[in-house]
Amino acid sequence: xxxxxxxxxxxxxxxxxxxxxxxxxxxxxxxxxxxxxxxxxxxxxxxxxxxxxxxxxxxxxxxxxxxxxxxxxxxxxxxxxxxxxxxxxxxxxxxxxxxxxxxxxxxxxxxxxxxxxxxxxxxxxxxxxxxxxxxxxxxxxxxxxxxxxxxxxxxxxxxxxxxxxxxxxxxxxxxxxxxxxxxxxxxxxxxxxxxxxxxxxxxxxxxxxxxxxxxxxxxxxxxxxxxxxxxxxxxxxxxxxxx
Amino acid sequence: xxxxxxxxxxxxxxxxxxxxxxxxxxxxxxxxxxxxxxxxxxxxxxxxxxxxxxxxxxxxxxxxxxxxxxxxxxxxxxxxxxxxxxxxxxxxxxxxxxxxxxxxxxxxxxxxxxxxxxxxxxxxxxxxxxxxxxxxxxxxxxxxxxxxxxxxxxxxxxxxxxxxxxxxxxxxxxxxxxxxxxxxxxxxxxxxxxxxxxxxxxxxxxxxxxxxxxxxxxxxxxxxxxxxxxxxxxxxxxxxxxxxxxxxxxxxxxxxxxxxxxxxxxxxxxxxxxxxxxxxxxxxxxxxxxxxxxxxxxxxxxxxxxxxxxxxxxxxx
Ligand SMILES: Nc1ncnc2c1ncn2[C@@H]1O[C@H](COP(=O)(O)OP(=O)(O)O)[C@@H](O)[C@H]1O
Ligand SMILES: [Mg+2]
Numbered sequence: 001x002x003x004x005x006x007x008x009x010x011x012x013x014x015x016x017x018x019x020x021x022x023x024x025x026x027x028x029x030x031x032x033x034x035x036x037x038x039x040x041x042x043x044x045x046x047x048x049x050x051x052x053x054x055x056x057x058x059x060x061x062x063x064x065x066x067x068x069x070x071x072x073x074x075x076x077x078x079x080x081x082x083x084x085x086x087x088x089x090x091x092x093x094x095x096x097x098x099x100x101x102x103x104x105x106x107x108x109x110x111x112x113x114x115x116x117x118x119x120x121x122x123x124x125x126x127x128x129x130x131x132x133x134x135x136x137x138x139x140x141x142x143x144x145x146x147x148x149x150x151x152x153x154x155x156x157x158x159x160x161x162x163x164x165x166x167x168x169x170x171x172x173x174x175x176x177x178x179x180x181x182x183x184x185x186x187x188x189x190x191x192x193x194x195x196x197x198x199x200x201x202x203x204x205x206x207x208x209x210x211x212x213x214x215x216x217x218x219x220x221x222x223x224x225x226x227x228x229x230x231x232x233x234x235x236x237x238x239x240x241x242x243x
Numbered sequence: 244x245x246x247x248x249x250x251x252x253x254x255x256x257x258x259x260x261x262x263x264x265x266x267x268x269x270x271x272x273x274x275x276x277x278x279x280x281x282x283x284x285x286x287x288x289x290x291x292x293x294x295x296x297x298x299x300x301x302x303x304x305x306x307x308x309x310x311x312x313x314x315x316x317x318x319x320x321x322x323x324x325x326x327x328x329x330x331x332x333x334x335x336x337x338x339x340x341x342x343x344x345x346x347x348x349x350x351x352x353x354x355x356x357x358x359x360x361x362x363x364x365x366x367x368x369x370x371x372x373x374x375x376x377x378x379x380x381x382x383x384x385x386x387x388x389x390x391x392x393x394x395x396x397x398x399x400x401x402x403x404x405x406x407x408x409x410x411x412x413x414x415x416x417x418x419x420x421x422x423x424x425x426x427x428x429x430x431x432x433x434x435x436x437x438x439x440x441x442x443x444x445x446x447x448x449x450x451x452x453x454x455x456x457x458x459x460x461x462x463x464x465x466x467x468x469x470x471x472x473x474x475x476x477x478x479x480x481x482x483x484x485x486x487x488x489x490x491x492x493x494x495x496x497x498x499x500x501x502x503x504x505x506x507x508x509x510x511x512x513x514x515x516x517x518x519x520x521x522x523x524x525x526x527x528x529x530x531x532x533x534x535x536x537x538x539x540x541x542x543x544x545x546x547x548x549x550x551x552x553x554x555x556x557x558x559x560x
Contacts, residue, residue: 143303144406144465148420148472149396158419162410 008210015201015210024201028194029218035115035193036180042119043179044172047126048161050074054127055134057152070127077124083185089117090189110191118183125175133168134160166237173230177223184219194218252279253314254476254507255398258325260299260309262292269295270306271531277476277509282502284518284539285511287528288554293511296528297478300509301398302391313397313475316389321380324363329379331355333372335362396424399469399477403485405461407453413440413464414449417471432471439467443497459490463497476507483514515558519543527551 016022053070056063077085090113137160145155187196194215201211255277262270269292277283287293298304300311302318310325311318323329330336339358340350348354362368371377408416417436421427427435440446443463453461462482469477479498483491495517502508502521512518518525518539525542527535527550534548543559546552 138404138406140402140404140406141408144400144402144408145420146303146392147301147395147398147400147402148469149392149394149424150420151392154423158423159408159410166410 011207011210012214014205015207016214021201021204024197025194025214025218028192028197029222031111031186031192032180032183032194035111035118035183035186035191036176038112038115039118039122039179039183040176042116043122043126043175046119046123047130047172050123050127051130051134052153052156054131056156074124074127077121078128082118082121082182083188085121086114086117086185086189089120090114110186110189114183114186114189114191118179118186121182122175122179125178126172129168129171129175130164132171133164133166136167137163169237170230170234173226173233177226177230180222180226181219253277254279255300255509256310256312257296257300257306258310258312259322260296260306260311262295262299262304263307269531270299272309273528273531273533275300275509275526275533277507279475279507280505281523282508282510282521283524283526284522285509285526285528286513286515286518286554286558291529292531293528294480297400297480297509297511300478301395301400303400312387313389313394315387316394317384317387318389318391318394321383323368323376323380326379326383327356327359329376329383330359330362330368332376332379333362333368334376335367335369335372337373392424396420396426396472397475399472399474401462401465401469401477401479401482403481405453405458405465405485407456407461407465407468409453412450412452413445413456416453416464417468420468421471426472435471436467439470440464443467457490458486459493462486462490462494466494466497466501470501476509477501479508479510479512481511481513483512513558515543527554529554 014021016025050070050073053063053066058064058067090110141159141163142152142155145159146152150158183193184195186193187199192200198208198211198215202208205211253276255275257273257275260270260273260275261268273292273296275283275296285293285296295304299306299309302311306319308322308324309319310322321329323333336358339362340354343354343358344350407413408419411419414433414436417439418427418429418432421432421435422429426432437446437449440449445460445464448456448460448464453464456464466477466482482498483494486494491514495514498508498510498517499521510517510522522539525537525539526533527542527546527548529548529550535542535546535551543555546555
């Protein structure tokens with residue numbers, strides 16, 4: 001028994017502490033977090049814009065066409081795996097950027113590109129969540145704004161969107177948590193995220209399970225932490241209902 | 244006693260309004276002209292189209308046919324059936340006239356009128372009626388049309404369910420539109436808002452959210468929210484129907500005050516007492532048309548329409 005634990009400790013030592021290898025995990029983690037946050041911002045912006053296009057009254061042809069495009073976007077993104085989107089985004093659409101990144105700064109230049117791809121992916125899900133939130137806002141709110149002479153967009157931005165965000169934010173935060181985990185496929189296109197660290201460590205130490213376990217633990221800690229934040233936000237939102 | 248001074252100046256005119264929801268005809272040709280200072284009370288059974296009528300007046304619903312005018316400004320598209328001189332330019336009219344004359348009829352004003360009436364009755368105008376016709380419609384529209392939002396800013400609306408903005412404080416509810424529409428600076432709008440709140444005795448509620456207010460307070464704030472825009476007319480859609488009985492009084496009281504100050508009002512309500520006391524004209528809408536229209540005295544003392552008699556006997560019991 002004692003031997004077993006001693007063995008585990010030795011593995012842990014060589015895979016995490018020895019020669020400061022924890023720095024590698026930290027670097028991977030940093031990239032994972034940067035990607036997740038960038039993707040979240042991109043996703044939020046895309047999500048809001050796409051949602052506006054989908055819910056605005058279709059008063060002219062251009063809006064109808066835009067709506068069709070927006071719906072197509074959501075359908076495609078939700079209907080295909082994120083790895084596939086990453087490959088297409090990375091190797092086809094952002095080929096130029098990637099080529100540039102081969103000249104020297106390979107490791108980090110891929111990150112914004114991947115973040116945009118994850119953002120485009122996340123935007124579709126954000127839009128679905130947000131649309132649900134908007135449909136849950138009483139239509140009388142929009143009518144009251146319009147009856148005062150405010151335009152659709154003015155009423156939407158100032159009255160309807162804030163109310164729908166309030167109900168959608170906890171669910172959108174879930175989407176963010178999912179996003180953090182989903183960035184783990186970034187290694188497929190050569191980005192050194194947390195997941196990818198396993199490969200490096202395994203090459204150095206010929207250890208497979210220990211780095212995987214360590215990485216799993218790090219993801220778990222982050223997700224549990226985010227869930228705590230989510231609970232806090234939910235409580236705050238609930239409290240503001242009673243004001 | 245509320246003054247009965249009514250000018251001849253018509254503020255809103257809803258002309259020959261039809262409204263279909265899908266295949267259901269809800270309004271079947273309602274004309275309602277509101278003069279400055281008038282207080283028009285609209286009554287009628289539930290589902291008869293009262294709300295739809297009111298909502299057509301400020302374009303929350305777009306009429307299927309008919310036009311809505313605010314003073315000399317048109318808020319709806321042109322309804323060709325209301326412009327005989329335009330119909331005369333249509334290829335349908337021209338074709339029918341040639342046919343009539345070949346059939347031996349005399350070219351006269353009377354013939355024109357007959358054809359126009361037939362076109363109107365059978366709804367014969369098509370999408371494409373020739374260049375001349377199209378141009379005439381375009382000209383009319385250019386000359387009279389007004390931005391809907393600008394029009395709505397002059398027409399207040401009070402809803403059955405208040406519809407205060409839930410995410411804004413009372414003060415923000417009152418200042419949002421005047422400030423966003425650049426009618427007032429923030430300071431001016433807030434000053435006005437406080438004055439209005441003081442008037443209804445709710446100054447202390449300026450910074451609370453609507454969810455903390457009673458129904459009666461909500462509705463009175465909804466009323467002053469429309470007043471904050473300094474409208475020319477306010478449309479009320481059953482403003483007391485969603486209130487607990489003990490709160491009906493305070494809302495009606497505020498509405499009476501507005502009436503005394505000469506505010507032009509159109510009120511859909513089931514409060515017959517209010518109608519008798521405050522209205523300058525009462526209208527009975529039933530089955531999508533105006534069945535009776537009269538001074539309150541005549542309306543309640545000697546109703547003529549059978550359905551109105553039946554309706555009154557039920558609600559006045
Ligand atoms: N947006 C809508 N879509 C379909 N039907 C509607 C809509 N609004 C109203 N109606 C129908 O129109 C009729 C008249 O409604 P309404 O004008 O609200 O009546 P009232 O206010 O007199 O009770 C009702 O039968 C109602 O079901
Ligand atoms: Mg109604």
